[in-house]
Amino acid sequence: MNPGVDFKNLILAFALSTMILFVWQMTHPTTPPQPVAAMPASTSSSGDALLPQAASGAAVPGQAATDTAALSKSEALAATPRIAISSERVKGSIALTGARFDDITLVNYRKELDPKSPPVDMLLPSRTAEAYFAELGWAAAGTTGTTLPTADTLWQADHSVLTPEQPVTLSWDNGGGLRFVTRIALDAHYMFTITRRVENYGSAPVTLAPYGLLNRVHEQKEQAFAISHEGPLGVFGGTLNEEAYSDLQKDGPQQYNSVGENTRGGWVGIADKYWFTALIPDQDVPFTGRFTYIGKDGEPRYQADFLSDAVTVPANGAAEVGARLYAGPKEVALLDHYVTDENVPLFDRAVDFGVLYFLTKPIFLALQFFYHWIGNFGIAILILTVCIKLLLFPLANKSYVAINRMKLIQPKMMELREKYADDKMKMQQEVMALYKKEKVNPASGCLPILIQIPIFFALYKVLFVTIEMRHAPFYGWIHDLSIPDPTSIFNLFGLISWQPPEMLMIGAWPCIMCIAMVLQQKMNPKPTDPTQEKIMRLLPLMFLFMFAHFPAGLIIYWAWNTGLSVVQQYAITRLYAKKKPA
DSSP: OOHHHHHHHHHHHHHHHHHHHHHHHHHSOOOOOOOOOOOOSOSOTTSSOOOOOOTTSOOOOOOOOOOOSOBOHHHHHHTSOEEEEEOSSEEEEEETBTTEEEEEEEEEEESSSSTTSOEEEEEBOTTBTTOEEEEEEEEESSOOSOOOOOTTOBOEESOSEEBTTBOEEEEEEOSSSEEEEEEEEEOSSSEEEEEEEEEEOSSSOEEEEEEEEEEEEOOOOSSOOTTSOOEEEEEETTEEEEOOHHHHHHHOOEEEESBOSSOBOEEEEEEOSSEEEEEEEOTTSOEEEEEEEOOBTTBOEEEEEEEEOOEEEOTTEEEEEEEEEEEEEOOHHHHHHHHHTTOOTTGGGGSOOOTTHHHHHHHHHHHHHHHHHHSOHHHHHHHHHHHHHHHTHHHHHHHHHHHHHHHHHHHHHHHHHHHTTTOHHHHHHHHHHHHHHHTOOTTGGGHHHHHHHHHHHHHHHHHHHOGGGTTOOOSTTOSOTTSOOOOOGGGGGGTSSOOOOGGGOOOHHHHHHHHHHHHHHHTSOOOSSHHHHHHHHHHHHHHHHHHTTSOHHHHHHHHHHHHHHHHHHHHHHHHHTTOOOO
């Protein structure tokens, strides 16, 4: 047995096994969990929200009951007076009943690639089938008999339209000495700043705790990819915490404190693949964050909420607290802006760059740089590939030199294999001696493969999770780099009017990748074992079927990278073509 070749094959087997496990995880969805019993007792009377407990432990008052029958969006919007939201990026409205943010639409994003498809809805009223809303209010803390605003409270507004240039102020008087004022401002993007003020005209102080909640109905999809977190998440005391929908059903509410060992502050949110909502409490006031499943009567409803430390409103005085609401896309540059300029801790981590963050984020930033320079993400991928090849050139060059040396000594290895066919130990000794004499390291040819694996995964992550890649076109038939090549070899790439099943959707770019892999394989020395040789010949075909359903941008990268490797290896092969082993 040849120990050098075996070591090389071991590394290759490890790399391929990792790739296959990765592909299996991506293409085989997990089984959606079965609903568990609803949370008890402390739900609001409306049944659509589980409100936080006050700092003292006293229950927050319930909200008015609502009809459980689902309404259309237009019907739900017409059920309550509203103030309109209007900006270049956001349209929608805020319900004056309950002061709920429950109607936000992203103007610049469409549900489908077709520019005529409807825009993306971020938030929807509570009585719709896909309810998703935000609410900020006050909870009683050590004070009894105080009437507080609830979901059926009708607020008064000083303007009918909220714009980035025109904030809106809501007000409500409880008739018992307290006046509640909520000022709402919108920046040029997707961030609302909510300033809540309580004015106490009574003769006794009142203690209240500010809270905020995000509440949504979410039906788990059968094809839930594990590569990107979708569900409740938040930052507490400098640490990102993510909760799966299924875990909340199984394990119950999860609670976190905003004060860490050396830091404080944070936020609570709910993430989708490309979209994200978050409530950011006052960073100077400690708060408790919580994620909860409050499904009821088969309705899969989830909530992310926070409860800040209580504040005391003195008699004939006032108290004020701030908070922010983000409801928009996971635009990396924008989230970075809120981290660096608005002091929102780890806000960019809403984009699930994963454990390879040290690779994934730089790869994205490089692609973004090239995109702004060239204007096409596909070309940016090609340029990035060249840059990666240049960075790895010394290592790859050394590897290809080793491969060519292996090819040159292959006849001698075959002679040793035949000469010592009955003495495996002697054959190993002689082969090792030959390696030493010819200064050949059989393992060096595998190093580029091992290095390419994390780069491959990181690029896949970038293509999968970043909204910048969503609906980004290349040239020709590739209109969206984040989805698979839409063509198929089985209908001659569209020349035959037949739609193959999904399994047979093997497009032109995967075929180009396969051809490049075959060419590269022909330039490598053949395995001395006939069985290994047959397996290696099948690898390009295996990769063709496995990668066919990966994002087109990833296939373009792999095909281009392999093509560059073929050119580099060909040049080195020509250089060593006339050399003979000593």
